[in-house]
Amino acid sequence: MSQWPSAKAKRVLAALLSIGWEIKRQSGSHHTLARTGWPDFVFAFHNSEEIGPRMLARISKHTGLKPSDL
Secondary structure, three states: OOOOOEHHHHHHHHHHHHHOOOOEEEEEEEEEEEEEOEEEEEEOHHHHHHEOOOHHHHHHHHHHHOOOOO
16 A cells, blocks of 8 residues: 555645745746756646545655645
């Protein structure tokens, strides 16, 4: 079983912003996030969309997000 819970995209984006990511640009639901020392990351989910454990694990590999950040 995964250590990641399911979460709404709005909550995940808020968690990314709280750990130091900044919105570099936005086009619709696509947010390009930037953080010093990390390559840019495109967060392409609608706010009300549910993100499952598997996708959260993928996001964490690219952003440094941890389950405790949610």
